[in-house]
Amino acid sequence: MTEGLFLFNSRTRKKERFVPIKPGHAGVYSCGPTVYSAQHIGNMRPYLFADLLVRALKAQGLKVTHVINVTDVGHLTDDADAGEDKMEKAAAQSGRRAEEIAAEYTEQWLVDRRRLGIPDPDVLCKATDHIPEQIEMIRQLEAKGATYRISDGIYFDIAKFPRYADLARLDLAQQEGANRIEEVTEKRQSADFALWKFAEKGVQRQQEWDSPWGVGFPGWHIECSAMSTKYLGETFDIHTGGIDHLPVHHSNEIAQSETALGIDRWVNVWMHEEFIDFQGEKMSKSLGNVYILQDLVDSGLLPLSFRYFFLQAHYRKQQTFTDDAMAAADRGYRRLVAQAQALSEDGGVDEQAVASHGAEFRAAMNDDLNAPRALAAATQIVRDESLSPATRRALLTECDAWLGLDLLTAALPQAIQEKDPRIDRLVAARQAARQAKEWAEADRIRDELAAEGVTIEDTPDGPIWRRSEP
RNA sequence: GGCGCCGUAGCCAAGUGGUAAGGCACGGGACUGCAAAUCCCUGAUCCCCGGUUCGAAUCCGGGCGGCGCCUCCA
Structure with a gap:
């Protein structure tokens, strides 16, 4: 009845059966990190989620192209259009080159991803490597009459895009955030956003480029539109990101992409993961309460225990992180791995049992990536004595292709044999x-x-x- | 003011109409000289009030509480 993978589409607010645009292939774009500082564990949920999605798509037999961007310019601190550039600020504070800082944190992010069992994306694209593409898209917008120029840059005029509020179902007249901040007063509507920012007079930026409008740098949103389109085509299957991006960043992406390309449907499926709640508040670079993967490792926890922790909650629900919950996940993960690896090769593999006993696991994952339910099913499989050890191993091998927990292959550290x-x-x-x-x-x-x-x-x-x- | 998420056993967390998955902890048992480690077993009627229904954690209304976004943020 419900064959195939069903995903919750933020655009329609419904679970829908996933049907790729191009048969046999799925294109996925995930909003990536801003690399002016270290990625903390809350920042890793988007990538664990995207990996879960990619694995589920592959389990359907699809070939997947996964693209992730690296924001290494143009992300501003305070207001979307009026703050400082985070990369420039980090460079100024540390006395280093922005590129150097970006390279360091990009690498750290990739290392942490790998420690969490996340393969590198097929395409990892940096905003600074795609300035011409971004300028080109802004030119297209300009040609369509969707832009206007004010003193500090070129802006997108959302009045030219009637569907602007659709994705987030915004009531633009009632949005009052703009009243609480110091805003670029020349904007026609407060939701208008910068496409190209001019370098301030008398300020020497490390990162600036020539453009048809003058020296400056791209606004933050345009990179995702330009790069995703370049690597995945003018219409692609799935776009993922944090729930916080839905109202602003993704609404902007849609507005500029669909206007520039002259199309009605830029992305078929929008998927948004919820935040991890860190005992009462979100963990964010802005709040300064960061906690990176290495901190967990330093306290004796395994990186994959954090993956197991992530899998214990559904991606569309806020998940509460506490030291106790994390410790519980670590014990649970170690125990599951130990039990899986204790299974012998005895008894032969009962293919029929593999098909039938794996059904609950597959059904859970196919139901909008219900990892908690799937994980429970996998746990039951390990302990199901009605199945031969070899059959359970075969089932777990299949489950692990979706879970990425290295259940049968992880090398658990034994009691540390210190010399004393x-x-x-x-x-x-x-x-x-x-x-x-x-x-x-x-x-x-x-x-x-x-x-x-x-x-x-x-x-x-x-x-x-x-x-x-x- | 607008948009959105959530409130299930000590903790984390599935379940969205038919009478509560799973993990961790606790307790009990096996094992052990006793422990530790390991293995097995065990617990909740679902924030409150009202409504709909033969039947609700699950739908509707009203409260109370937590969180996110509307400004960079996963």
């Missing part, structure tokens, strides 16, 4: 006491070590020890 002769000697002494059945002495040594945070674990191969918490 003094502790080794005490552990050996306890073991000797145990063998002599001198329990009081053995327990005394164990308590002594416990008091300094060392836990002894007796295994079939003898005792090992580890420090409880760093």
